[in-house]
Amino acid sequence: MIPPSYSPQKVEAEVSKFWKEKKIYEKVKSRSGRKFYFVDGPPYTTGRIHLGTAWNKIIKDTILRYKRMNGYDITDTPGWDMHGLPIEVKVEQEFGFKNKRDIEKFGVEKFVQKCMEYALKNKDAMTEQFKSLGVWMDWENPYMTIKAEYINAAWFAIKKAHEKGLLERKLMVVNWCPRCETALADAEVEYAEKEDPSIYVKFPIKNEPNTYIVIWTTTPWTLPANIAVAVNPAFEYAKFRAIKNSKEEFLILAKDLAEDVLSKGDYKHWEIIETYNGKELEGLEYEHIFANEVPKQKIWTHKVYTASFVTAENTGCVHIAPGHGLEDYELAISKNLPIFNPVDERGVYNEDAGIFAGLRVFEANDVVIDKLYEKNLILYEGKIIHRYGHCWRCKSPIIYRSTEQWFIAITKIKEKMLEEINKVVWIPEWAGSARFKDWISNAKDWCISRQRYWGIPIPVWICEKCGEMRIVGSIDEIEWKEDIDLHKPRIDEITFECKCGGVMKRVPDVFDVWFDSGVASWASIGYPAKKELFEKLWPADFITEGHDQTRGWFYSQLGTSIICFDRAPYKTVLMHGFTLDELGRKMSKSLGNVIEPEEVIEQIGVDCFRLYVLSSAPWEDLRFSWDEARNINRMMNVIWNAVRFAYTYMSLDNFKYEGIKHELSVEDRWILSRLERFVKSANNEMENCQLHRVVRNFLEFFLGDFSRWYIQLIRSRVWEEKESPSKLAAYETMFKVIDKSIRIIAPFAPFISEWFYQNFFKSFRKTEESIFLEDYPKAEEEYIDDELEIKMKIIRQIFEATSAARNKAKRKLRWPLRELIVETQKEKIAEAVESLKNILLNQCNVKEIKVVKNFEKKVVIKPNFKVVGPILKNKVSEFAKFVENLRELPEKIVFEGIELGRDALIVEYEIPAGFVYESFEGGVVYLYTELDKDLIREAYAREIVRRIQEMRKEMNLNVEDYIRSYLDVDPELVEGWREYIMRETRSKELVFGELKGYIKDWDVEGMKFKIGIERWS
């Protein structure tokens, strides 16, 4: 039985239960086939999935189901990204920890244990959520970044990097989170608006009293660490004599920028004393502004250097603090300047900072500025709101610190990376050729070390005595048993004896989590511990993730993979978009615009949710719209009804499908042509991941062609007597349409498809246990008939025009009309009408259809008095008489020797009385709307049938029940139509002038009458 209305919740519950009980996923998985290696981008174990992660897995599931139905043996291991700061931060919050000291006090072992518990708990919760979306993956056997086998894979990679000379330990300026007390990769830095001081500072020139070089900075706290000033060698600089409060000063800065700076500084007058190009300034010495406050600054000399990165902004002179800026650092290295970093890991000045020691850097800004005011070295102080980097997890503003870190020398393999991405198929194409290429081109060395606890330990041991280094590339190199946890702090207990006799201890750092997921393509299949799968599968046939992963997983995987295997780890990448709210904003808790996947499922069900997110182009951002999502739900309801329609009649007749056995009518051939065209396109689109096109084509076909048109055309055929070949042909056609098109959409909407399979397919043909054990349908192109499709399109247009004409004449469709005339010059249209005449007769409800080249219209020609009046003056009335005799429009209008323009005449066409017209593409339809006695009788008969049907329904009679009907109308009104009424309403008897049973009053077009019906028993 198919219930009268579609309840997604019920369907999904039944199907879930069925899949579980019958172990359908396991059965599908156990089939053999060609290998297809898919790698799941591991979601971070946050504990809850959101719309974006839901969309991500829905895309994956749809593609994997499609591949399975095509006979592939899929690697569908789901992954979990479980290490890293986000979880550490959560655990810290849970226990109210403020910094690393709190963690150390609590105990690192316990802390790591908590992190693990937290990650595992979240993984389980999220697994359930993904399952509820109908995502079929191997949930019992996921890969987890915390497992020994996985850690082993990361160690393998780092050893490879070392062997290839790509692992470097160097002093480097890195993004540093002062709260988390760790280095961050570029990918972990989020940019957001921040207000900072914007100050112009005067650096006193050595041995030139009252002379300064002017710099600008937004980080006053880096001034104690200033080492140099940089100018652009190509810019023009000048020394200005400037007057403020009637005192003069000499200021050096970029010539063209001076006006703005000096007016900000409240100088009243200024003049150029001297100009130089940047090159000439090189070597100019200045006194450090905190030479007395910061002891080390007294030792060093401070000079101006040239650097091409200096831009023509602010003063054109850049303050250089090599310990706190990347460009600064690089300049310092090239000029052999000291790298001075007086800031500790908490973002607090250490003793090197002299009087500033103990201050937090962001608090120090004001102290520094005050000091400079004391020394009269501030030229101008303002505020600026700019984009500033923040820690991706705790949102603290980051600082730059020079520290010793471990790096992967991406710059050495960049060329290879660029070469490799060209070999990958990117969908859309620009994801690789433009976006990813740009990111890689700008990539710097990858800082992979973190000074944290919850991560894969970096497997580098260093001898305390001689500094000898040992990279452990496999867990076999240490004495490891199943029950020993490889995380900190236990791993740090392992030491090696050095050749020199010293003790080798592990460096305390853990890996950047991006390194974890970066090795997924082999770690997830057990490599290097197990070789077999890797050798068969790697590299991945397919991956898909959001566009944020350009700098994330697409990148980290490419890097590690080139290190280990010299090639890209994936063959095809589908990049998808982000989910946004209806206004195009990111969903965030603070905006209060977050939509939970559960909420959507509860309202419209999983299938509708899936179809909705899959109906727009994957790579576009998806603005979530409730209206649109509900709209899909409405469409699904129509699909339900269409299948139910077929089911009702087929099951009544005990129909069995064994292929097309009966002679097809033209409409059958048409819908099958449409079907195969759809199947063909769906296969093509799937191969190119154009998922949205498949969904859209499906809806258009199933609703537009099948439900709205084909079913309307065959209604009367399904009411024919039992063994009617025409009826059976219609059944066969309907069955084939539903069978193939539902299988096409099954990967997208798995629940309802399986439900139809179990409740519809199984009733009429031999089936497998599940729809997902079936093959994906392939097109039978011999059914595609271009000619017929074009003809039907024409017929539908004529039908629509006729409906519009009826509308004009206020003749409802139920009332038959005498004649329809189609006027067209096009042979194609005439042919279409001739060959599909019956369809048109029925649908338009007319008795006759004629096609003519020119419908006979009366041409009425009138003089245009407005035009001819001024020309002909008093001859106008004669002209009018002349015009009156014109039968058709003359070539030239000549009246009494005067040639008149075409506008002298007004031409109107008068169509014969009783016709209304409406144009369509390629012609005009004329509909004769006058009624005669026969037509009226038929109309009333149809009206009465329609009322009786309604009453039958109100009485809850079954379709096959018989009745006795009573009418209090004059039998003459429906003369000749008695049989028709009885047949249509399944009346065994039709009684006039008497009323019994269920009686109702009716008013049809102003005529009042009563009908009574009772069940025939």
Place this chain on the structure above:
RNA sequence: GGGCCCGUGGCUCAGCCUGGUUAGAGCGUUCGCCUGAUAAGCGAAAGGUCCGGGGUUCAAACCCCCGCGGGCCCA
């Protein structure tokens, strides 16, 4: 400052790669219709400078260039 993407009726989006009838859907509005698929469904009407400007072309929503606006990423 750089890279990429997006901009199509009031709203949400197809179409653009591969130029070619009168630019399509759905929602919403108005007016109708149909009905044993029916607490549904169907049609019609109104509503569009396809962001703007230039170019290529017989022909541009589509290709190219320059702007404008929005988003993401980077500096």
